[in-house]
Amino acid sequence: MALRNIARRKARSTLTVLGITVGIASMVFLMSMMGGLDAQVTSIMERGGADLLVLQRGSFDLMLSRLSESDVKGLQQVPGVEAISYSLFMVTKVENYPYFIVNGLRLGEFTIGHFDVVEGEGLTPADEGKILLGRKIASHLKKRPGDEIVLQGNRFEVAGIYETGLRFEDFGSVILLEGAQRVFDLEGFLSLVEVKVVDLASLEEVKASISRAFTNVEVNVPREVASKQEDLQLIRSAASGVSLVAVLFGTIIITNTMIMSVYERTREIGILRALGWRKRSVLLMFLRETLALSLMGGASGIAMALAGTYLLENFTSTVIPMRTDLLHVVYGIGSAIALGVLGGAYPAVRAARMDPIEALGHEV
């Protein structure tokens, strides 16, 4: 009965479902984006098995952190530290690609081992003028080993292509640390130092002793850094804001549709009440209709978001990674239900409360 009532006003129902679709789709899409970004940043932080990240004091944002090498001198000797890895992390424009990520790393340290060269050669100590490109940026820029690339006015020869499976990294590059410092005029500076500890059980102790011994640094476990990234937080709140507005919008649309439907069917409501239908039954009839509408919108919204995610991942060169998991689908359906109940509650209550006699005398 609910579906047939919905089918009465095909155009209106379709538009309503479409409105909800757009709302739920933007929500799920944004959640997938946030999920992807979070996962990506976390895995970048944990790359090569780093247990602790040492950044400039007070700068949670990786891009803004500047450590001088003297700040962290002797870090390797802190008890409990197994290995350290220096890293300079920069973003620049290369050819037409605006978010070219450059990792300046040192040979022989654990982070560089994380970049698996799948084509061409890895870097050697003599390779200051050479660069490793991620698989995705290489195919985007149509570069192969032996080709040249210009970074901030400096020519680099592509030594090899690597693939880590992380979208940020596969859209980035690796050069030797000294080279990176020179190219970006940051001699003697680092973005961070990645630290491996001997025993994970003593992680907190090691963290405390580094903080005590080095005044100008901030020590964090990778996951914390990821969650504290300011730009991510900003994106996260923007995404939540947009999602909220989208869902609110859907609620208003559905309320409007149902108020009209209740109004048009006033006489029918009177007949049902005269035939002995309880208020509750009338209420449920309308709630079932709103739920059917919102669930249809929810399902097509999720489908739309998944399709959008798929297209973005596979047919564009954006660095934004997408990750849709079951939770996002559950949220999508949950919001659709919430929106149906919220949006449908007022019209349904109004329908249920109608005086049967007035309703019977109503003419549309």
Added chain:
Amino acid sequence: MEGEVVLETRNLTKLYGQLHALKGVNLRVRRGEFLSVMGPSGSGKTTLLNLMGALDRPTDGEVIVQGKALGELMDIDAFRNRKIGFVFQFQNLIPTLTAIENVEVPMQESRISRGERRERAERALRSVGLGDRLDHKPNQLSGGERQRVAIARALANDPAFILADEPTGELDTETGRMIVELMKRINREQGKTFIIVTHNLEVAKRTDRVIHLRDGEIEREEAVRSELLEDLIHFMNSELGRKIVNMEAERDEPLEWLGIFEDGRLGRSGETLRSVLKGL
């Protein structure tokens, strides 16, 4: 009149703001009666029906159905659902549902299995001669057929009473007559008590008893079954009858001789006849 009183109104009063829609109506309806309530618009007949059907609450007085006062019932919806079958004037059916689904609507509120609902709805539709229209939507049915579906729906929960508000109001004379005949047959065969509100004399004269309401009061009531009355009604609907009621006199020797007309206006007998006809 024989038979047990199954529905009674005592001093039934209804006020809408300042408007006195009903002024202390006392009425007793017996089991199996086929009753009509007549009156001009605004006489309170629909209000009376609504109060008897528990669609509305009286300002004063009470409705007693099968010995129980409606005001004391805990579950008024269930009462309407099980004891009363309603038939309205127009837009009576749910347009998205087929005939059989419309008949099932009241049963959805009672604990009847889906299979039984269907079976009973089908039986009810067959009893009103619509066995071949089960899956038709209201817009695929004629006005008379729609009203027959409504009657089948009123019968669905096997109620003791059928309350009909202008059931022929939107039908042509012939179809209206058939609908009344159908109701009469159901009354006779199934023993249901019918209370029909109408302003149509043709309908009223086919019922056992007519209650005349005027300004919220019972003006008078009468059993309509007499030959004389039928003849009078027939006469009133004739050309001459209408002329007398409308005081349009005419020159006609035999009629002037009978004293019906006199010098181009109603004569003494004409005035008497007019007051009789007006009272019908």
